[in-house]
Amino acid sequence: MAAAKKHNVDLLLLLITAITAASLLLQPTSAQLRQNFYSSICPNVESIVRAAVTQKFQQTFVTVPGTLRLFFHDCFVNGCDASVMVASTANNKAEKDNPDNLSLAGDGFDTVIKAKAAVDAVSQCRNKVSCADILAMATRDVISLSGGPSYAVELGRLDGLVSTAASVNGKLPQPTFNLNQLTNNFAANGLSQTDMIALSGAHTLGFSHCGRFSSRIYDFGGKKGAVDPSLNGTYAKELQAMCPRNVPADVAINMDPVTPRTFDNQYYRNLQQKKGLFTSDQILADDTRSSQTVNSWASNSVAFNNAFIAAMTRLGRVGVKTTASLGNIRRDCSVFN
Ligand code: HEM
Ligand SMILES: *[C@@H]1O[C@H](CO)[C@@H](O)[C@H](O)[C@H]1NC(C)=O
Ligand SMILES: *[C@@H]1O[C@H](CO)[C@@H](O)[C@H](O)[C@H]1NC(C)=O
Numbered sequence: 034m035a036a037a038k039k040h041n042v043d044l045l046l047l048l049i050t051a052i053t054a055a056s057l058l059l060q061p062t063s064a065q066l067r068q069n070f071y072s073s074i075c076p077n078v079e080s081i082v083r084a085a086v087t088q089k090f091q092q093t094f095v096t097v098p099g100t101l102r103l104f105f106h107d108c109f110v111n112g113c114d115a116s117v118m119v120a121s122t123a124n125n126k127a128e129k130d131n132p133d134n135l136s137l138a139g140d141g142f143d144t145v146i147k148a149k150a151a152v153d154a155v156s157q158c159r160n161k162v163s164c165a166d167i168l169a170m171a172t173r174d175v176i177s178l179s180g181g182p183s184y185a186v187e188l189g190r191l192d193g194l195v196s197t198a199a200s201v202n203g204k205l206p207q208p209t210f211n212l213n214q215l216t217n218n219f220a221a222n223g224l225s226q227t228d229m230i231a232l233s234g235a236h237t238l239g240f241s242h243c244g245r246f247s248s249r250i251y252d253f254g255g256k257k258g259a260v261d262p263s264l265n266g267t268y269a270k271e272l273q274a275m276c277p278r279n280v281p282a283d284v285a286i287n288m289d290p291v292t293p294r295t296f297d298n299q300y301y302r303n304l305q306q307k308k309g310l311f312t313s314d315q316i317l318a319d320d321t322r323s324s325q326t327v328n329s330w331a332s333n334s335v336a337f338n339n340a341f342i343a344a345m346t347r348l349g350r351v352g353v354k355t356t357a358s359l360g361n362i363r364r365d366c367s368v369f370n
Contacts, residue, residue, distance in 0.1 A: 071166075104169065116196035
């Protein structure tokens, strides 16, 4: 009798273990996102978005860095839910009105708005595709349009119901961060240090305002005339010429001085030559915990591309909303329904 009971308990345990294992295996890669999510809802959505993004790209290159950075900022504040696109109203200061939005180029927003209009022009698709997913597709498209890798993008996000300027505080990494601060900031979003190093490669494109690094080229550490010793001296002089003292606040320069309009692994080669624009860039090559990864991607663009795609896919899963209580499909990306 006792033995039979024990046997039953064992069977029960076995069953529970088997069910747990099976449910783990069957679990979608992350909160229900998947490739080809719209295949029956709006079958041509990816080509519609790509055509709209391509048209916008032909009008201005700023489309590329503008869209890529918009996606990053969206995902790191309240998840990838297009909350960054919501406009402020009399009663609500939205995310985009936080000072950290500096350089969220209007062209990034415009890219999503244009692509959304193109999607909604197809009656089957009208108000069926979220702004968050359009931003994720547009981001994939600007990367390949600028010479980077193309990849299958996971979809199925809903648009968020909340956007506040205050929610931005403390969420985004700062250009003064050291390796521990960077790693912790990305870990708070479920991303690894390797993901962080790969995603930083996005600085192979786009612009920075002079004020974001002026403390490295003028009076570094409060010492009159000093330059950050971790910066290449030749490059520091070039930066001083482009960004003189008291330069107007809106002056911006290329972050990749070599191939600023190409998505490539030049960023890592720049770091090897001490040409990382921000402290947060240069530390990746200067800290022994990350320098090996920098060196391997500087010499192997295929390895970098693969790491970047994997990291972008994980970035795209951060804080996504897939249930109706948490999100919906916004009719206008800049206004809650
Ligand atoms: C690792 C920590 C990061 C820090 C500290 C950081 C910081 C910055 C700063 C200060 C700027 C210049 C803003 C300006 O002055 O206009 C910038 C620009 C940019 N960042 Fe980052 N960033 C980080 C990671 C990322 C990631 C993960 C992405 C995307 C995957 C990204 C994409 C961009 C792009 C594309 C631009 C250029 C924007 C434009 O030209 O409009 N950054 N970043
Ligand atoms: C960013 O925020 C500032 C206020 O800090 C605001 O004047 C500006 O319009 C915002 N930029 C965008 C693109 O929303
Ligand atoms: C600094 O940049 C110059 C070219 O701009 C390069 O030749 C030199 O090797 C760099 N210095 C270091 C320490 O990497």
